Amino acid sequence: MHTLLLQAILLLILIAITLSIIFSDDLMASVIIYCAFSFITMLLYIVMGAPDVAFTEAVIGVISTIIFIMLLRTIKRKTKSKKK
């Protein structure tokens, strides 16, 4: 029962993180929040009882975040804001 409650909380946090990734103006911010996404996914795997998958998720999450930040140099970071 407790693990089910924990899973529900983590899944709600995942939904909130996903929405904030989609609706953020700055690409750098989305990449950093994506790192948080993979971290919460890792916690979810641990709660579900799969530490092997959680280990893989932790390492791959770090690598993909660094690669995204490297690739951000080549494109424009910010989308057009509506105020200007």
Next chain:
Amino acid sequence: MKKYLIIPLLIMLIVLPFVFFDVLPSIGDMKSAPNTHVSDYYIENSIKDAYSENMVTAVIVDFRAFDTLLETTVMFLAGISVMIILASRPRAAQRMRSTLDAKKSKIKSIAPVFKTINKDVMITIIEPIILIYALYVLFHGEISLGGGFQAGALIGMVYLLDVLVIPDRHNLYRMSKSNSAMIAGLGTFIYCLCGILTLIGGGIFLEYSNLPLPLTEAMKHSMGILMVEIGVTVGVAGTIITIINSIMERVRFDDDNY
């Protein structure tokens, strides 16, 4: 762009009430289809058949070795396709580049340098510890959690950190793009070689108890699992290094254009 994002969200909200979640088995249900036949057999016989204390390793590398072989191949192909896509040079950009060559603006470094991290700390402390941990994960994966994929990803991460923090290091510590792709293929080759050795010993493909070695059956199983894990490690590390190298070249190329 964001205007059209509402449409899939609306469709999702409309469809959601009509999906019957009762059809899906609940978590940990002992009567659902995957839990009735296969799981029980794995749980009871993983030590007896595969001689591996970690059940996950037994399932991934021993019971389902074909799956893992094809997974490694798919990852190798993904690395090569990333290399090919990033190495292709559009013609318009090439023309623009030839016009820009005359100006020859200041040369930027390949990677963003994190100047707050001390290079000596990086070389002497952080990288060796991560490498030792990768080897521990590789060789201890039969008993504790971990295995080939994680160890390969850790080795790739060491290369990534090295490239980022010390961009102007000697060429001895760098790997060319084609060499790293070759190493990624070598990992898959080691995996297949293990299967061919079992064929020579008279068994079917990847049946570890028929390895042609003068050992007991448990030792044969652990040697086979270790060989396969080493192959997976080399393949994953080579793939990650290939992706990093091709991204580096592309970033440098794009910087020249601006």
